[in-house]
Structures are given as structure tokens and as C-alpha cells.
Amino acid sequence: MFFATDTTVKVSPEARAAESALFAWADAGKAQTAARYFQSGPGQYGEGDRFLGIRVPLIRETARQFNTLMLADCAALLQSPYNEVRLLALDVMVRRFAKGDEATQTAVYDCFMAQRARINNWNLVDGSAPYISGPYLLQRDRSVIWQLAESPVLWDRRIAVLSTFAFIRAGDFDDALRLYAQLLGDPHDLMHKACGWMLRELGKRDEARLLDFLRTHYAALPRTTLRYAIEKFDATTRQALLQGRFER
Numbered sequence: 001m002f003f004a005t006d007t008t009v010k011v012s013p014e015a016r017a018a019e020s021a022l023f024a025w026a027d028a029g030k031a032q033t034a035a036r037y038f039q040s041g042p043g044q045y046g047e048g049d050r051f052l053g054i055r056v057p058l059i060r061e062t063a064r065q066f067n068t069l070m071l072a073d074c075a076a077l078l079q080s081p082y083n084e085v086r087l088l089a090l091d092v093m094v095r096r097f098a099k100g101d102e103a104t105q106t107a108v109y110d111c112f113m114a115q116r117a118r119i120n121n122w123n124l125v126d127g128s129a130p131y132i133s134g135p136y137l138l139q140r141d142r143s144v145i146w147q148l149a150e151s152p153v154l155w156d157r158r159i160a161v162l163s164t165f166a167f168i169r170a171g172d173f174d175d176a177l178r179l180y181a182q183l184l185g186d187p188h189d190l191m192h193k194a195c196g197w198m199l200r201e202l203g204k205r206d207e208a209r210l211l212d213f214l215r216t217h218y219a220a221l222p223r224t225t226l227r228y229a230i231e232k233f234d235a236t237t238r239q240a241l242l243q244g245r246f247e248r
Helices: 013-023 028-037 056-065 070-078 084-099 104-114 122-126 133-137 142-149 154-169 175-184 189-205 207-220 223-229 234-242
Strands: none
Touching: 013 056, 013 070, 013 084, 070 084, 070 104, 084 104, 084 122, 084 189, 104 133, 104 142, 122 154, 133 142, 133 154, 133 207, 142 154, 154 175, 154 189, 175 189, 175 207, 189 207, 207 223, 223 234
């Protein structure tokens, strides 16, 4: 274990107990599979990430058991080298945000932003940004989104994109589409996938806006983004859209 065996680190007994409960589910074989799946090898996007081999439902079950962890505990657990421990901390933060008053939500958001260097794989971003940073910024100044989008850190840019999921759910599409247009030239495939996923979600709510965006930016769209964005269409329509034919 990490914190449970290091008494020099200031971590509460509750946080140590949460870590111990999670380690009880560890599976070495599944950990190796997860390490490959999340590309944690040298030079890969998740380089250095470590895994316990625990399925997400078990992580969430453990998070429910320890949902009274303080934000300081969550911040401490986010320092763990193990992806699943960080995911547990974020799951507790998501629950605290969803049930909290404005002051609590602000505290969760501030902790999330302060610790985002530890939110450093796509499952961690995807399980938190749509439920913390996105909802928090929905009715507030969104300038941080544009700052994150210009970051050299892949995970900052993905946080920016996944935060717009909350905007899309609220029927607020303008900033989301402007952001995706800004990121058309992003060099990383994980960003192409993230933008395509969000475009698909937007299209479920407003097909005309999706098609207009795809038509306008077709020449510059990464192929991965386009394929993700049009997944909901039937096969014939998908083939037409892939070829740049947008007549319906």
C-alpha cells in the first residue's frame, strides 16, 4: 500500500482505511491488463501510472462506503501512484459536489483545480470534469476553459473539453462548439476522440447544429473526431458524411 504503510505522510485514519479497503480488491493479473489498456508504458500518454486491477463498480462501491471523507482526505488520496485510488478520491468529490450547497461546490471545484496535475489519465478526467468543473462553470465565468484548452498538458485540454458536457446537457452549445473548433488542430488522438464524443452528445440534442459544425469544419476535422461525432447515424448516412455529403 501507499499511505497505509507510510505514517510520515499526514493522512487521516479514514483515508488510510479507504485505501486499505480498496487494496483488498487488488488483482495483479487485471492490473497488468489495465496498465496496457491505459497505456502506462514509457513514452505513452499514461506513462508511470500504476494500477491495482480493480473494476470501476468496486471502486464506486468503496467510495460510497467512505463518502464522508473530507476534501483534505481526497486531496491526499489523489497523491497516490495508483489510478484506482485517485479515481476513488474523485468519485467522493463528485458525490460531495452533487449533494453540496454553493460553498461546498466551490470548495470541491477549488480542490479539483488545485489537484488537476493528479487527474492524469482519461478515465480520471472523464469521471470528474463533467460533474465538477463543468457544472460549476455553467453559470460562471468560463475563461478558465480557454486557458486549459491552451495548456501544453494533455489532461488540462481534456478537462476543458469534458467540462462542456455539462453545458451540452443544459442546452448551452455555443462555447462548446467554439472550443471544439479551436482544438481542431490538437495533435493528440485522445483529444480528437473527446471532441468527437462531445459533438455526438450535442447532436443527440440538436442534429442541425452538429451537421452545420461538421459541414463548416469538414476540411480540418480529424478523421477520428468525425467518426465519433456521427456514430449515432445509420450506416448509409455515416458513409455520406464521411465523404463530405451533408444533404439530408
